[in-house]
Ligand SMILES: NC(=O)C1=CN([C@@H]2O[C@H](COP(=O)(O)OP(=O)(O)OC[C@H]3O[C@@H](n4cnc5c(N)ncnc54)[C@H](OP(=O)(O)O)[C@@H]3O)[C@@H](O)[C@H]2O)C=CC1
């Protein structure tokens with residue numbers, strides 16, 4: 001048993017708990033989930049249900065739990081599964097406990113607010129240049145944890161490492177595709193959240209399914225423009241972490257970003273709540289990144305302006321529909 005590869009997932013929310021669960025079930029890995037609340041981690045160890053994050057999903061007996069940072073010391077693979085804006089803090093806190101040869105993977109979908117940096121760049125900055133990989137793509141935590149078939153992309157700078165990560169962390173129900181396009185994979189994950197909010201606004205405001213289809217297509221076009229400007233590949237945008245995740249979260253009410261957009265579209269308050277809505281942060285960050293890079297991001301800009309209260313929905317629709325006519 002001690003020969004099994006050790007994996008640590010940091011962040012005992014929905015996604016971290018789901019990843020730790022599915023990877024434990026594959027049987028070849030020794031997985032520990034680390035959270036920062038000792039009482040919760042002790043409870044999870046005893047009860048094996050995380051009602052707050054994955055209600056009704058049994059957590060496997062072989063999954064370990066800890067609130068101690070030194071529990072990562074022997075892990076070969078360390079997954080950072082906390083929200084985007086917490087990745088830098090977490091790297092600073094857990095970094096000193098990492099084994100020298102450990103591979104770190106960012107599992108969040110967003111960009112750093114203060115710098116607009118990709119999260120792999122954030123981890124590398126905070127972890128003294130240690131190379132970081134990124135996991136992104138379509139998959140709700142509850143589906144992954146329940147063992148429903150899901151597929152995502154795992155991107156590393158080095159192709160061999162990406163292959164190794166995909167082979168080591170994939171399971172019979174959770175399939176990972178290796179990639180070396182870290183920018184494309186992460187920008188896809190960050191921007192699809194903004195576009196899912198836009199799809200929610202369309203639904204909430206009753207603008208129709210035709211409008212949603214147009215938004216998904218044109219949203220994908222602006223995602224491509226930014227990805228290519230940032231050195232990523234158009235084919236990544238057409239893959240799981242771009243089109244795949246946009247279709248999932250732009251159409252499913254399981255998506256927190258979509259639900260937040262619906263609230264905005266219904267003008268039922270500003271949509272603020274306890275749930276994590278990554279796209280609400282990413283909208284203004286991506287809009288600023290687009291301005292800085294000279295990339296036209298009309299949907300992203302409109303979502304950022306609506307969230308900030310600078311633009312009403314009828315004016316946003318008018319603005320998008322009266323742009324100069326161009327080829328697709
Ligand atoms: N949920 C999903 O279906 C999916 C989510 N993702 C992505 O995963 C990321 C996390 O989302 P999700 O799990 O859903 O969010 P949740 O809100 O369910 O959980 C976030 C967790 O992160 C923990 N956390 C926050 N800050 C830190 C920190 N500094 N150190 C350690 N842990 C911390 C929180 O701990 P505490 O409770 O103590 O505050 C909480 O347990 C997001 O970027 C999201 O886009 C990706 C794919 C699917």
Ligand SMILES: O=C(CO)COP(=O)(O)O
Nearest residue numbers: 137138139140255256257
């Ligand atoms: O990214 C996700 C599924 O791929 C989860 O989406 P939400 O954060 O919108 O719930």
